[in-house]
Amino acid sequence: INTDLEGFSGQGKFDLIYCLNVFHHFGNEVKAVEKIKQILNPGGHVIIIDPIRDNPIRYSWEIISKNIFFHEPTIHYLTKKKWISLMEPFGFIKKREINFLFVALATLWQKRDGIQ
Numbered sequence: 001i002n003t004d005l006e007g008f009s010g011q012g013k014f015d016l017i018y019c020l021n022v023f024h025h026f027g028n029e030v031k032a033v034e035k036i037k038q039i040l041n042p043g044g045h046v047i048i049i050d051p052i053r054d055n056p057i058r059y060s061w062e063i064i065s066k067n068i069f070f071h072e073p074t075i076h077y078l079t080k081k082k083w084i085s086l087m088e089p090f091g092f093i094k095k096r097e098i099n100f101l102f103v104a105l106a107t108l109w110q111k112r113d114g115i116q
Contacts, residue, residue: 008035008039010039013039013044014041016044016045016047017036024078025074029078033087033092034090036090037091042112042113043111044110048083050077051104053079054079054080092110092111093109093110095108095110
């Protein structure tokens with residue numbers, strides 16, 4: 001299923017959710033993680049690939065894109081530390097992470113068994 005996560009109202013649960021280059025556009029990433037938790041089966045996985053703020057070049061682009069090019073005030077990039085503090089309280093365990101030239105981060109998270 002290829003759909004908008006924030007507006008997804010479908011039924012059922014999934015074993016895998018893949019989010020590519022979208023989290024920095026969400027106005028409220030906590031609500032997005034809540035939605036993922038809601039529709040992901042216990043033990044299921046979510047793969048998130050998104051730019052990271054740890055890179056000074058990416059952070060500069062965030063400022064430029066907010067104010068000059070796109071005028072999208074909700075654009076925001078998370079640090080590695082912020083990703084952990086966002087995902088772990090919802091019962092997700094980081095299984096693997098791959099850094100793409102310090103510009104983007106691919107992270108595989110697993111929803112702990114028994115977490116509804």
